[in-house]
Amino acid sequence: MQIIALEKQITTQNKGHILTNTGVWSPDSNWIVYDTRSDPSGDVFDGSTIEVVNIHTGKVKVLYHSTNGAYCGVATFHPHDNKVVFILGPERPTADWQYSASHRQGVIVDVFHPDIAINLDARDLTPPFTPGALRGGSHVHVWDANGEWVSFTYEDHTLSQFKEETSEHEINLRNVGISAPLGRVHVKKEHPRNHDGEFSSVVVTRTTANPKPGSDEIKKAFEEGWVGTNGYLRSDGSRQRRALAFQGNIVTVKGETISEVFIVDLPEDITLSGDVPISGTETRRPYPPKGTIQRRLTYTADHKYPGIEGPRHWLRSSPDGSLIAFLMKDNDGIVQLWTISSNGGEPLQLTHNPWSIASAFTWSPDGSYIAHVMDNSVAMTEVATGKTLRLTPRSDDVNAPRPEACVFSPDGKKIAYIRRVPSDEKVYNQIFVVTLKKNMIKPLRH
Known part of the structure; x- marks a missing residue:
């Protein structure tokens, strides 16, 4: 099996690290923003900080500390400016106003003015x-x-x-x-x-x-x-x-x-x-x-496996806006990448792999590739051909790349994701990055 990218662990602290499904990179592709929810998937909203880490040095900066009983999470970068937006739960929660889907808000913090949040x-x-x-x-x-x-x-x-x-x-x-x-x-x-x-x-x-x-x-x-x-x-x-x-x-x-x-x-x-x-x-x-x-846009009720399927994912469009990518099962019950025109029509099956797509996904900035997890590896699929390229070796189930995020950097040269890493008899989410070596790219061989 051809390994076509260099993998690096970015974070090491014994605590939670959660990536949003898109927008985690700084505009210069040097920093990654994350929150510190404790459980692997982030389903428990208990994070108290929003942080960024430098992918070259590992340096961590805390952008925001939640206070007064509030929690924060799900951060994304502005595409051009050094600021992030994220969820903030209620401060001073009461019996009738706890964190919930209808009791949260968005706030913005400037990277150069940490802990100053605007609504x-x-x-x-x-x-x-x-x-x-x-x-x-x-x-x-x-x-x-x-x-x-x-x-x-x-x-x-x-x-x-x-x-x-x-x-x-x-x-x-x-x-x-x-x-x-x-x-x-x-x-x-x-x-x-x-x-x-x-x-x-x-x-x-x-x-x-x-x-x-x-x-x-x-x-x-x-x-x-x-x-x-x-x-x-x-x-x-x-x-x-x-x-x-x-x-x-x-x-x-x-x-x-x-x-x-x-x-x-x-x-x-x-x-x-x-x-x-x-x-x-x-x-x-x-x-x-x-x-x-x-x-x-889609009418799939008559399919053998109708409707959008697979891991939780957000719909993502090609940069030119012509195609919208989503996950759906093929006739063999395998979750594949599909696309449909923004103007409607018939959906097209992009991948034909023997393994299901196993994560949320993002497009490369030039629209050539879609990054995702598959068969316990980070992979990317070439949009023009539908061929999938394996970027990391197949892992065991325990520390396989997680399904929540697989995010291309703005410069198109890196992909960020999460693995579970053991430390001090516990296991923590840690941020990893693969750097692409395009001159080494070869199609995945089944």
Whole structure:
């Protein structure tokens, strides 16, 4: 088996290290940002610091210490500036306001001014709700390629009191939202958890609690990704400047819930309300801005293995925005990489490997490769040919590359990921990097 890259362990401290599924590299490709949640997958939100490590020296800098009982995590870098955005849980949590999907926010810290966090999104829990403020929690914040708008997933506190949807009120459903730098959003301080935000935030997907079977209605929007570095070209040749691909849960005619690929085209002006106020009401979810267009791209209910499958992953677009990559099983039940045009059509199976794709994935900056884990190795697949290249030797199950992240650097020469490493009779997540030697690349031999 041909080894075609040089692997290096970057972190060594006996504590947790968690990478987000994208955006972990500094703009110069020399630093990696991570959080310090203690469990391997990061499912327990108990991290107290956001840190960066230099991949050449191993030097660690702490960017943020959470205080007053709050926790922090899921950090990503700005694509051009030395600042990071991440989740911050509630300070001074109380019995009725603990960390949860609807009780969290995004904050931004400048690398050169650590521990000074500014609020990304505003929160307003008292009606009438402030346009540009959220009524709940935001999660997994990722800048677009220009470093202007930020995407996130969202859950609503105001409607979380309702357990079943009726004609009189809706319920909380997971949706996708964005924050844009349109000026500081000021909210009234009539609730102790209200706060201002530096960006204006809106929900951009439309969900329904009880989708009609066989329709394009969805009851959950999640795991989104920006489309292209400058949007994508529509079929008529015009450019859609901003769009997000995301997974949407539909109900098939058989009554089964599966995930399909959706896209939402975003208007340039996100301040205009459509049929329902963008800030929502006491009984209605926040509504996408006027001009938002949501489309379903995949229709896989008739497949042998319908719907998006495999490890948890976020949809990722090619840099030119023409293709959206996702994971789905082939007819043999093996999870493969697939792509679909941003304009729709039939999905194309990219990989035909005997092993399932085993992680979230990212595209190389030039769009030539997709990095992922497979068969206990870090690998990358050539988009033009579908051939997969093994970058690290096959590991045993204990210290195999983890599924949460496999992230190309901005210079396209490195990939960051996590392995479990034993130390002092315990095992810890540690950050590793492979540096690519392209003159050594050979196709994987099965």
